Amino acid sequence: MTTWFFWLFAACYTVHLVWETALTLLNNAHIRKHAGEIPGYFRDKIEPERYRKAVSYNLEKARFGLVVRGYDVIVTWAILLSGVLETLDAWVGLSGILHSILYCGAVALALTLLRLPVSLYSHFVLEEKYGFNKMTAGTFVLDLLKGIALGAALGGPILVLVFWLYQKAGGLWWLWAFAAVYGFEFLMAAVYPTFLAPIFNTFTLLPDGSLKDAITALAKKIQFKMSGIFTIDGSRRSAHSNAYFAGMGRLRRIVLFDTLQKQLTEREILAVLGHEMGHNKLRHIQKMLVMGFVTSLASFWILSLLIGWEPLYAAFNAGAPAPHKALVIVSLFGSHFTFFLKIVTNALSRRYEYASDRFSVEVVGDKEAMASSLVALSRENLSNLTPHPLFSFYHYTHPTTLERVRAIQ
Numbered sequence: 001m002t003t004w005f006f007w008l009f010a011a012c013y014t015v016h017l018v019w020e021t022a023l024t025l026l027n028n029a030h031i032r033k034h035a036g037e038i039p040g041y042f043r044d045k046i047e048p049e050r051y052r053k054a055v056s057y058n059l060e061k062a063r064f065g066l067v068v069r070g071y072d073v074i075v076t077w078a079i080l081l082s083g084v085l086e087t088l089d090a091w092v093g094l095s096g097i098l099h100s101i102l103y104c105g106a107v108a109l110a111l112t113l114l115r116l117p118v119s120l121y122s123h124f125v126l127e128e129k130y131g132f133n134k135m136t137a138g139t140f141v142l143d144l145l146k147g148i149a150l151g152a153a154l155g156g157p158i159l160v161l162v163f164w165l166y167q168k169a170g171g172l173w174w175l176w177a178f179a180a181v182y183g184f185e186f187l188m189a190a191v192y193p194t195f196l197a198p199i200f201n202t203f204t205l206l207p208d209g210s211l212k213d214a215i216t217a218l219a220k221k222i223q224f225k226m227s228g229i230f231t232i233d234g235s236r237r238s239a240h241s242n243a244y245f246a247g248m249g250r251l252r253r254i255v256l257f258d259t260l261q262k263q264l265t266e267r268e269i270l271a272v273l274g275h276e277m278g279h280n281k282l283r284h285i286q287k288m289l290v291m292g293f294v295t296s297l298a299s300f301w302i303l304s305l306l307i308g309w310e311p312l313y314a315a316f317n318a319g320a321p322a323p324h325k326a327l328v329i330v331s332l333f334g335s336h337f338t339f340f341l342k343i344v345t346n347a348l349s350r351r352y353e354y355a356s357d358r359f360s361v362e363v364v365g366d367k368e369a370m371a372s373s374l375v376a377l378s379r380e381n382l383s384n385l386t387p388h389p390l391f392s393f394y395h396y397t398h399p400t401t402l403e404r405v406r407a408i409q
Ligand SMILES: [Zn+2]
Pocket: 275, 276, 279, 353, 356
């Protein structure tokens, strides 16, 4: 059963594993090296005790990450060597599209359950220890059940469509399937904040007052269209803070975490929102959508080539070729072949962050608030202030706080 493709996968997997582990260890060493002294710029802005807490939080999170990676190795190779991808076919034991859907659903459910211990430890031990977790066991269970129900309600029908197209649409089925999935994702991005996000959180209109006036004036100044400014009860789950824009066109909303309002001044919130509006005005979001379009199209094309390709099934011990197995194999293991592409997307994303910071400084006209908001967010979220350059180069979608503050000044 061991084909050359199996060995190719094993090689890619090993390179990926060694690379990620080495980066984590390198980064941890870098954090420890700087643990004794707060980096110059932050010295009068972050209390020593807070800094020490951030150091131990980041080290502990990284160590837990290593444990999780070890767990992933065991799960991956258990799936691969046990032949469960083939046995599952017999367990499901149906035929046609219904069989394919149940097969994919069983895999998704099994993965959710396998991730459960990781998620539990992360929320209720690690985040809890540093005062971030605000979630009760009840909220956790309810979130999990809602997530599964939503996944089945949205993912089920779209999968039915994909498998149906595979059967009926001939050689170019993948093009149709891509169009269906991409159109669906587009629709979701538009309606999610208004119709689905409220399943998990309560959205409240920002009350009248100086903050609302300032945000409205800013939006008007740069002709930013939106349907409203909302606050969200993020504090029900976590003390981490955030702000974002979601939705498209008339459904677009500004969403502020209630935690953000507690941690930042009004000037700082305005600077942060100026940054977020920048992503929109500078068409970053549209450009990312186009990139998503290309990757998604490529993925469907590759999937269409792989479905009938026997070495794939031999390598993953999956039995006879079938579209649902190909889909599962590509989703589970594909990233080990493509992980290095992250370098390109992250570099691009960091360029957008700089551009949006600049946009905010230009339209809001408040350099100090833009810089101090970033420092405040780092302090409150216990961010790593001293990542190893190679680590941030590979992993970070945002430049480090220090890099951004320097650029702003
Ligand atoms: Zn940004």
